Amino acid sequence: xxxxxxxxxxxxxxxxxxxxxxxxxxxxxxxxxxxxxxxxxxxxxxxxxxxxxxxxxxxxxxxxxxxxxxxxxxxxxxxxxxxxxxxxxxxxxxxxxxxxxxxxxxxxxxxxxxxxxxxxxxxxxxxxxxxxxxxxxxxxxxxxxxxxxxxxxxxxxxxxxxxxxxxxxxxxxxxxxxxxxxxxxxxxxxxxxxxxxxxxxxxxxxxxxxxxxxxxxxxxxxxxxxxxxxxxxxxxxxxxxxxxxxxxxxxxxxxxxxxxxxxxxxxxxxxxxxxxxxxxxxxxxxxxxxxxxxxxxxxxxxxxxxxxxxxxx
Numbered sequence: 001x002x003x004x005x006x007x008x009x010x011x012x013x014x015x016x017x018x019x020x021x022x023x024x025x026x027x028x029x030x031x032x033x034x035x036x037x038x039x040x041x042x043x044x045x046x047x048x049x050x051x052x053x054x055x056x057x058x059x060x061x062x063x064x065x066x067x068x069x070x071x072x073x074x075x076x077x078x079x080x081x082x083x084x085x086x087x088x089x090x091x092x093x094x095x096x097x098x099x100x101x102x103x104x105x106x107x108x109x110x111x112x113x114x115x116x117x118x119x120x121x122x123x124x125x126x127x128x129x130x131x132x133x134x135x136x137x138x139x140x141x142x143x144x145x146x147x148x149x150x151x152x153x154x155x156x157x158x159x160x161x162x163x164x165x166x167x168x169x170x171x172x173x174x175x176x177x178x179x180x181x182x183x184x185x186x187x188x189x190x191x192x193x194x195x196x197x198x199x200x201x202x203x204x205x206x207x208x209x210x211x212x213x214x215x216x217x218x219x220x221x222x223x224x225x226x227x228x229x230x231x232x233x234x235x236x237x238x239x240x241x242x243x244x245x246x247x248x249x250x251x252x253x254x255x256x257x258x259x260x261x262x263x264x265x266x267x268x269x270x271x272x273x274x275x276x277x278x279x280x281x282x283x284x285x286x287x288x289x290x291x292x293x294x295x296x297x298x299x300x301x302x303x304x305x306x307x308x309x310x311x312x313x
Contacts, residue, residue, distance in 0.1 A: 037313035047149020055092025059129025062092030083180025160289030185219030195288030241279030
């Protein structure tokens, strides 16, 4: 059977991001359109204090984020939360001074140290700038509560989902949820290093919070429908994995045979290959969040895409 090639859905160059208020004292730094390494960040302010959720991939983007933050919080944030270990969310740590405390889950800290700056090797043509690796100063296991004046920032460990130890930031007084890469908006979800089952459990847990505003790890800020669309993709993925495995197809073959349907317009569709590798592995007994061949999966994503996916960081 000849399978038609999928359209190459990828992000274009991003517009200059700005920090915009999504609720009183709560801000989102949205890097459109949200493709590879174009992640979102967030800021919570009050009582003369501020907490930044995630940073950015390159020195230039991190410095832009820092400048935007200082317009709202002169002197910069007291704390930065890293929702998970991927470089687009943590490389910018190094841009902020020693007066800023970096916070993460304890496993995330060890994963940041292990991964180092390896992400830069996937896209050597990106102008990463003078980015060093700054590890978190403060870690926790299940939850940690931070306060900025009258606002509470509840850090909840919810992984494995996108990675083995994802953290979300919940501001209950404003009902704003920063999901990290557990949820995606207009962008193909990516669960290779996390879990299919874990993602579904986590999304149900986040929906129970009843957020009004959802700031995803990538893509436009929205409401609870961001959780719904991410869940719909993950359930569709699981169904394709079951049928592909039963038919004896490899993950790459199953991705090529898949009908993207309602998900055809999502940016970076090649992530389907990596997602299927995780789904296959779980169906064959691999524990959620357990290690998997990331490099081999990425090579197959490049093959599926017909070339190296675009990274406009």
